[in-house]
Amino acid sequence: MASKVKQITVWARGVVQDKEGRDIANGLANAAKKEGKFTQAFDNYVDLPDRVNVPLRKYARISDEEIEERYEYENEKPEVVIVADATLVKGINVLRGMEKGGVLVVNTDRKPEDILKFIPNRDLLKAIVCVDAKGICGEATVDFSGSEGGVDAVGLGAGMAAPILGALVRGTNLVKLENLAAVVKNKEALYKGHEQAVVKTL
Amino acid sequence: MAKEMVLSGCAASAQAAKMAKVEVICSYPIRPYTALMMELAKMVANGELDAEFIYGEGEHAQLSVVLGASAAGARVLTGSSGVGVTYAFETYSPIAGGRVPVQMMIADRALDPPGDFGSEHTDAMSCRDQGWLMGWAENPQEAFDNCLINYRVGEDHRVLLPQFVCQDGYFVSHIPGKVLLPDQSQVDEFLPPYTLPHPLDPKHPVSHGPQIRPDQGTIMDLQRAQAHLDAPAVIKEAIADFNRIFGRDYSPFVEEYMTDDAEMAFFIMGAHTMTARHAIKHLRSQGVKIGLVKLRFVRPWPTQEVAEALSKFKAVGVVETSTSYGGAMRGGNLLHEVRASLYDLPKRPLTTSFMAGLGGEMVPLKEFYYMADILSEMIKDGKAKKTVYWVGFEAEA
Amino acid sequence: MFIIPKEKEVPLGCITPAPVTEQTMMITGNWREYRPVIDQEKCNLCMNCIVYCPDACWQLNEAEDEVVWNAKYCKGCLICVNECTTEALSKAYELDFEDGVVRLEKPF
Structure with missing residues (x-):
């Protein structure tokens, strides 16, 4: 994949976070599109989305030029990884494929140090951002209409995706906060996530 | 000594299956193949054939039953015609992909609509690209012979593929013709007992037909393609042996x-x-x-x-x-x-x-x-x- | 002839040795957010956890006379906590434990 394409991988849990994970990827791509970028956002089809709690991936890609890879359906080298449920760090090598200098965003009420102890390859990171998205807007929005390629009728960023996206802006310069605000439904949660995020530079 | 009889294609196929010592049979009636199962059912009932005879609740079930039985190490036979053949279509690819050498006798029949029951090759031909061996018999004698030849080739460990053994409905399946029934010893010499490399066996548990990832799919397609590349040499061997043992002069292809x-x-x-x-x-x-x-x-x-x-x-x-x-x-x-x-x-x-x-x-x-x-x-x-x-x-x- | 790279090999017909004690091709411990924790003092060995676990993650250690939990495969469904007759089992957040790390490279 052309090196100019920025790859963002979201790790979420099957069914209970299926929509939230997808909203993070879609929100990011939609906001980047407002900034004139070429974007893609899609689910990993090989993961098992219809089993409760199974680890699964959603992807976003942002580029200044047209993205030629549409059907290479894995992000091999993510520079930003978002973990929508913190316990995933014990179950999966979430930084797989990341090159040195990446950013990790985690939805947790714990401190960055508490998460980093479960990341054996943390030297790849230049920063970690923690945000208590559940504390800001409660449980994930569980909605199945967007699964398996259906049309999502609930709207983007009504739940936990909003504060996570807000936190993302604190650790990266992928998109601007106002462009995220233009695409997510729960703007208050977006701003709260942005304010309350804890950033630790490494 | 071989004896000469006059048999329909269905009856000839039944005689061949009996001499092949088929162990599990699964039936469901549809013209014109039905007489195959009528004949086999009689043989089992009369104690001439020691086989499990199972009534499927449809063609999909028939194929599923023989898949399981063959995977467990039994030589199996099923059969169908026309829309029965197409009703079981889903099962053909997994049987071939799982490399389970079941045999299915097809007495062909036109597909609907409307309910035409005459002969036409379209039913079986629609299934030709699933990885099964396939060929047609011209007369009851070939129906008999092809049953044995296909078991021998399909069960060979260099091939391990299921077989559609086809005959024209009515023309071959119903019109009696001369059939030379060989001695059992000839059949035994030609057709070794059925073995599967990895049968279902409680002593050595294996998984058949597991879920695979997309990146494993190509490999399994490749295995099936390779089996079809390897099959011709095995067919030539089998035909040469058949001609020698039974005194025929078939060409392989x-x-x-x-x-x-x-x-x-x-x-x-x-x-x-x-x-x-x-x-x-x-x-x-x-x-x-x-x-x-x-x-x-x-x-x-x-x-x-x-x-x-x-x-x-x-x-x-x-x-x-x-x-x-x-x-x-x-x-x-x-x-x-x-x-x-x-x-x-x-x-x-x-x-x-x-x-x-x-x-x-x-x-x-x-x-x-x-x-x-x-x-x-x-x-x-x-x-x-x-x-x-x-x-x-x-x-x- | 075809060349199949070692990492892509699939056995003939995808016929694989069946799992006898555990299925290493499908490790499910990373589905878990909360784990069951046992208080052996309260446990009366009713074995409800063993019976109800959908993934056989509770087993009886006959030598020690106690039930043992399997962190590698427990999905954290907490059915055992619900079915425990003596409140010996309770739910605890996974990040509070150093152990129970599975950390697979790919989810499936």
Whole structure:
């Protein structure tokens, strides 16, 4: 994949976070599109989305030029990884494929140090951002209409995706906060996530 | 000593299955294959055949039952016709992909609509690309022989593929013909007991048919493709042994009749080959230089043998008994493969196809004479006017 | 002839040795957010956890006379906590434990 394409991988849990994970990827791509970028956002089809709690991936890609890879359906080298449920760090090598200098965003009420102890390859990171998205807007929005390629009728960023996206802006310069605000439904949660995020530079 | 009997194709197939010592049979009735199961059921009831006889609740169940039984190490037989064949379609790919060598006897039948029960190759031909071995019998004797040959080839560990052993519904399945029943010792010499490399066995548990990832799918497709590349050598061995043990003179893939000095030929498979032979005999007496090439295996398709056999003619007429609506040749399935087989030859014969014997219609001598006229005209013109003739329905006689 | 790279090999017909004690091709411990924790003092060995666990993640250690939990495969469904007759089992957040790390390279 052309090196100019920025790859963002979201790790979420099957069914209970299926929509939230997808909203993070879609929100990011939609906001980047407002900034004139070429974007893609899609689910990993090989993961098992219809089993409760199974680890699964959603992807976003942002580029200044047209993205030629549409059907290479894995992000091999993510520079930003978002973990929508913190316990995933014990179950999966979430930084797989990341090159040195990446950013990790985690939805947790714990401190960055508490998460980093479960990341054996943390030297790849230049920063970690923690945000208590559940504390800001409660449980994930569980909605199945967007699964398996259906049309999502609930709207983007009504739940936990909003504060996570807000936190993302604190650790990266992928998109601007106002462009995220233009695409997510729960703007208050977006701003709260942005304010309350804890950033630790490494 | 071998004994001569007069049997229908269904009854001949049942006799072959009995002598192959089939262990699990699964039935569901549909014309015209039903008599196979009637015969086998009698044999089991009378204690002549020691086999489990299971009644499926449909063709999908039939194939699922024999898949399980074959995977557990039993030699199995099932069968069907027409819409029964297509109802079980889902099961064909996993059986071939799982490399479980079940045998299915198909007495072919036209597909609906509406409820035509006459012979047509379309039912089985629609299933030809799933990885099964496939071929047609011309008469009850071949129905008997093909059963044994297909068990031997399909169960060979270099192949391990299921087999569609086909015969024309009614024409072969119902009209009795002479069948030489061999001695059991001959069959035992030809056909070793069935073994599977990894059978279902509680002492050595294995998983059959697990979920796989997309990146494993290509490998499994490749395995099946390789099995079809390896099968021809095994077929040649099996036919050589068959000819030696049973005193026959089969060719493995294509058989020729009166082709030595022929300028034109019919390319044909199944029951109507017999009528075509008589037509050729009469045409020869009038000085028409015509012969025929009969196909014995549709899968694996004998590309090389077809090319070699047909390259010596000026014109070839493919007799189609199946449909491929909207296909490149606008007719049946065989001309596609015949033309593809000939493509790399420096000198190719002119080819066309004849839709004949569809829906169970007869193909009488006069239709073969009509086809021969078209082939003569092609040679005279130096070209084929079209790729398909619907025999009996063309505006230009 | 075809060349199949070592990492892509699939056994003939995808017929694989069946799992006898555990299915290493489908490790499910990373589905878990909360784990069951046992208080052996309260446990009366009713074995409800063993019976109800959908993934056989509770087993009886006959030598020690106690039930043992399998962290590698427990999905954290907490059915065992619900079915425990003596309140010996309770739910605890996974990040509070150093152990129970599975950390697979790919989810499936």
